[in-house]
Amino acid sequence: MxxxxxxxxxxxxxxxxxxxxxxxxxxxxxxxEIGREFALSAVTLGWIATAYILSSAVFLVPFGKLADIxxxxxxxxxxxxxxxxxxxLAPLAPxxxxxxxxxxxxxxxxxxxxxxxxxxxxxAFPAGERGKALGINAACIYLGLSLGPFLGGxxxxxxxxxxxFYVNGMISALLLLFTLWKMKEDPSDSTGERLDxxxxxxxxTAVALLMIGFSRLPALHGFGFVTAGIGGFIAFVYREKKxxxxxxxxxxxxxxxxxxxxxxxALINYCSTAASAFLLSLYLQFVxxxxxxxxxxxxxxxxxxxxxxxxxxxxxxxxIDSRTIASLxxxxxTIALVFLVFLRETxxxxxxxLALMLLGFGLALFSSPNTNAIMGSVEKRFYGxxxxxxxxxxxxxxxxSMGITMMIFSIFVGGVRITPAxxxxxMASLRIAFFVFAVLSFAGIFASLARGKSKKEENE
Numbered sequence: 001m002x003x004x005x006x007x008x009x010x011x012x013x014x015x016x017x018x019x020x021x022x023x024x025x026x027x028x029x030x031x032x033e034i035g036r037e038f039a040l041s042a043v044t045l046g047w048i049a050t051a052y053i054l055s056s057a058v059f060l061v062p063f064g065k066l067a068d069i070x071x072x073x074x075x076x077x078x079x080x081x082x083x084x085x086x087x088x089l090a091p092l093a094p095x096x097x098x099x100x101x102x103x104x105x106x107x108x109x110x111x112x113x114x115x116x117x118x119x120x121x122x123x124a125f126p127a128g129e130r131g132k133a134l135g136i137n138a139a140c141i142y143l144g145l146s147l148g149p150f151l152g153g154x155x156x157x158x159x160x161x162x163x164x165f166y167v168n169g170m171i172s173a174l175l176l177l178f179t180l181w182k183m184k185e186d187p188s189d190s191t192g193e194r195l196d197x198x199x200x201x202x203x204x205t206a207v208a209l210l211m212i213g214f215s216r217l218p219a220l221h222g223f224g225f226v227t228a229g230i231g232g233f234i235a236f237v238y239r240e241k242k243x244x245x246x247x248x249x250x251x252x253x254x255x256x257x258x259x260x261x262x263x264x265x266a267l268i269n270y271c272s273t274a275a276s277a278f279l280l281s282l283y284l285q286f287v288x289x290x291x292x293x294x295x296x297x298x299x300x301x302x303x304x305x306x307x308x309x310x311x312x313x314x315x316x317x318x319x320i321d322s323r324t325i326a327s328l329x330x331x332x333x334t335i336a337l338v339f340l341v342f343l344r345e346t347x348x349x350x351x352x353x354l355a356l357m358l359l360g361f362g363l364a365l366f367s368s369p370n371t372n373a374i375m376g377s378v379e380k381r382f383y384g385x386x387x388x389x390x391x392x393x394x395x396x397x398x399x400x401s402m403g404i405t406m407m408i409f410s411i412f413v414g415g416v417r418i419t420p421a422x423x424x425x426x427m428a429s430l431r432i433a434f435f436v437f438a439v440l441s442f443a444g445i446f447a448s449l450a451r452g453k454s455k456k457e458e459n460e
Contacts, residue, residue: 008182009124010133013117014140015175016080020110022144023087023168024052025303026152028277029296030161032285035417037161038096042282042418042426046406049278050399051100054211055107056114057395058204064115064388065195065247072116072123072384073185079112080176087169091162114391119383122375128318131372135314138368142306142360149277149303153296199239199247206232211399222407248385258377259386261451262370263393265326268444269366270397272437273333273359275405276340277302279430280352286418287345287427301353305360310368317369326373327448329365330441332358337438341431345423366448373451401437408433 028049035045067075083106090102118134125133155163206229213225240246253260277299284295316325336358339351371390378386412429413422 005184006124006133009120010136012076012175012179012183013121014137015171015178016076016113016117017137018140018144019083019168019172019175020113020144021141021303022148022151022171023106023164024049025144025148025277025299026155026164026168027161028281029149029152029292029299030156030164031278031281033156033161033292034099038099039417040096041416042409042413043406044096046278046402046409047100048096048103050211050402050406051103052107052110053395053399053402054208055104056111057211057392057399058207059108059111060115060388060392060395061203061248061385062195062200063112064119064384064386064391066384067112067116067119067388068381068384069194071185072120073179073183075112076116076120077176077179077183079109079116080172080179082106082109083113084169084172084176085109087165087172091165111391114395115388116384117387118371118375118390119387122383122387123380127376130375131314131316131318131368132311133314134371134375135311135317135368138310138314138364138371139307141367142303142310142364144303147300149281149296149299150293151296153292153294156292194245196240196243196245196247199236199243202232202236202239203247206230206236207396207399211403216410219410248389249382252378252382252386252389256377258373258451261447262326262374262377263389265330265366265444265448265451266370266374266390266393267397267400268440268447269330269333269363269370270394271400271404272337272397272441272444273363274398274401275433275437276337276356276359278402279405279433280340280356282418282426283343283430284352287423288349298349298353299356302356302360302363305357306364306367309361309364313365314368314372317372322369322373323449323451325369326366327445329362329367329369330445330448332362332365334362334438334441334445336362337434337441340434341438343427343430343434345427370448404436405433408436 031045031048034040034048063075086102086106086109090099090106093099093102121133121137122130152164155167209225209232210229213222213229216222216225237250240248240250280299281295284290284298285292313325336355339355374386374390375383408429412425416422418426
């Protein structure tokens with residue numbers, strides 16, 4: 001691929017990688033304002049964030065498969081169009097239910113973007129350049145996370161929470177025009193294959209049941225949903241092993257240690273870190289009494305560090321063992337989460353900033369080297385499904401992170417609004433959540449180390 005074509009791909013995929021975390025992190029900072037307008041409980045507020053993640057997680061792998069069959073640009077472009085449409089429709093929702101539904105449909109567009117972006121990038125850049133490109137792409141993700149709290153706080157404070165969606169819609173519309181005008185179609189490597197509708201239905205149902213179950217725990221019916229979700233995943237794996245045309249090739253996990261454990265490490269990493277911004281946004285605004293702009297200025301420290309160090313980590317992964325860099329990142333994440341376990345109403349602001357910077361550094365060291373290891377461990381014809389599976393690990397991790405958080409809120413705070421009367425149980429739930437996440441992150445270090453070296457790294 002020519003240099004100019006590579007640049008176009010890098011711009012389009014990087015802007016798309018910026019958009020979705022920018023939306024998520026800016027909406028997080030606006031949640032207290034949305035909660036006050038609609039008089040929502042902490043659990044319902046969690047669903048405004050979770051609906052997007054759940055929808056994306058359900059549809060990511062199917063769209064990754066469709067991208068391998070019909071072309072990645074087609075699915076990528078359609079995803080941007082859907083994301084743009086619901087960025088404009090979501091703020092018009094007159095009720096919390098319709099707002100949550102709009103977020104879910106926006107997540108459908110996000111699934112098409114997540115399931116193709118890394119695949120398109122990996123096709124454009126050969127192995128020796130891929131880590132650098134993935135590092136730049138990861139930096140754009142973290143730039144979105146950086147600007148989200150800051151701009152989201154400013155927009156919410158001065159123009160209301162709906163302005164966040166309109167700004168995101170404008171950027172999405174410009175990206176759609178650029179992609180249609182500049183990006184070339186990519187050839188399909190999976191001609192003749194088709195999507196397995198039964199496997200797709202089993203997978204989507206299992207993901208949805210698991211997430212709904214986590215949100216309902218510790219109620220008895222919550223355990224029922226979780227059990228049904230696990231059963232659905234078992235049925236899905238059995239179906240895919242027997243299918244002549246599986247949605248997800250199970251052999252990628254059974255016979256590829258690097259691929260399997262790198263995905264497991266990604267799942268644990270996102271599960272242990274994703275809810276941090278949500279929890280700290282509530283802590284800073286409710287307990288510390290800060291306005292959205294002030295809270296955003298503090299939360300921005302984490303993604304700024306991530307933005308700076310991600311390209312460096314990506315370049316390193318082109319030269320040395322990805323396992324070492326990614327595992328070190330998870331160790332640093334664990335240390336940061338341990339800091340947050342001791343959060344109190346009187347905790348100095350500097351401690352929160354230090355923990356956020358450590359978390360940002362750890363995530364930067366983990367993300368692009370881990371992605372490089374995954375994409376370097378599969379054939380080109382599996383790039384779409386590998387990209388989608390990585391996105392699924394990220395979104396499922398985020399979904400489980402929010403699910404664990406909502407479960408803890410349900411147990412300790414209950415379905416009530418966060419007011420000074422419930423600050424004590426709220427702080428207790430905050431510390432328990434960070435303790436659970438620290439334990440998960442520590443376990444993730446060993447999953448990252450267990451992957452071994454890729455064939456590329458062994459031959460060097």
